[in-house]
Amino acid sequence: MINPTEYLPKSYHRRVSTYWWLARRPYLKFILREASSVFVGWTVLLTLLQIWAVTRGPSANAAFHEWMRHPLMLGVNVIAFLFVLFHAVTWFSLTPKAMVIRVKGQRVPDWAISGPTYAVWVLVSLGVAWVVLRG
Amino acid sequence: MKRTRSNEPLLWLLFSAGGVVSAMLMPVHLFLFAVAFPLGWLDPPSDETLLALIRQPLVRVYLFVFCFLSLFHGAHRFRFTLYDGLQIKHLNELINVLCYGGALVGTVTAAYLLWRVP
Numbered sequence: 001m002i003n004p005t006e007y008l009p010k011s012y013h014r015r016v017s018t019y020w021w022l023a024r025r026p027y028l029k030f031i032l033r034e035a036s037s038v039f040v041g042w043t044v045l046l047t048l049l050q051i052w053a054v055t056r057g058p059s060a061n062a063a064f065h066e067w068m069r070h071p072l073m074l075g076v077n078v079i080a081f082l083f084v085l086f087h088a089v090t091w092f093s094l095t096p097k098a099m100v101i102r103v104k105g106q107r108v109p110d111w112a113i114s115g116p117t118y119a120v121w122v123l124v125s126l127g128v129a130w131v132v133l134r135g
Numbered sequence: 136m137k138r139t140r141s142n143e144p145l146l147w148l149l150f151s152a153g154g155v156v157s158a159m160l161m162p163v164h165l166f167l168f169a170v171a172f173p174l175g176w177l178d179p180p181s182d183e184t185l186l187a188l189i190r191q192p193l194v195r196v197y198l199f200v201f202c203f204l205s206l207f208h209g210a211h212r213f214r215f216t217l218y219d220g221l222q223i224k225h226l227n228e229l230i231n232v233l234c235y236g237g238a239l240v241g242t243v244t245a246a247y248l249l250w251r252v253p
Contacts, residue, residue: 037212044202051248054185061182077169083143088158121240125163
């Protein structure tokens with residue numbers, strides 16, 4: 001088949017650098033936020049490994065705990081924690097932008113939506129910690 | 136005329152559901168199991184306690200949803216990171232297969248591991 005675009009003038013595309021996201025601080029923030037996806041995947045991988053170790057028995061558990069205490073793993077996991085924290089904060093502060101609520105024709109202010117979201121986050125985190133720590 | 140349906144709405148739905156789940160739950164999970172327990176800041180629960188915990192059906196459903204939605208959130212976002220960030224557009228189909236395929240493999244693994252909990 002004939003490619004129709006061959007007979008049309010080519011539009012002008014300025015080549016964008018692969019490292020465009022280093023040019024400005026908001027761009028960098030955007031790409032760091034997007035990069036949190038890698039650490040979300042990493043967290044699921046850790047969870048699956050721990051489920052495997054817990055169901056496998058004492059030797060697998062001991063190996064898992066020792067691996068988690070390795071300085072390299074601790075370094076990666078502290079970075080992963082900061083990234084998922086960044087994901088959570090950016091996600092909750094975007095909630096009012098994605099969810100516009102109007103009361104009597106007036107738009108509900110951003111803080112009235114993000115405030116309760118942060119409160120639920122704190123409560124859910126405390127709930128998870130309580131279930132894990134109560135022993 | 137043949138109508139083709141796009142998968143995109145479903146993928147965006149999974150992305151936002153997974154975004155909420157991972158934002159709500161991952162910071163506390165990682166803080167406890169990957170930072171506070173290994174560093175000895177907090178006394179970790181015994182392995183027997185954890186086993187008793189994941190024997191409960193509700194906890195297994197929780198962990199499955201946690202893994203499944205977070206994986207599809209991560210896959211979708213990572214796909215666009217490569218697309219916009221690194222401008223790898225010519226490998227689009229391969230990237231899609233690897234991202235969503237990886238999320239699917241992880242979801243099936245989670246289901247399998249949680250299903251055969253003794």
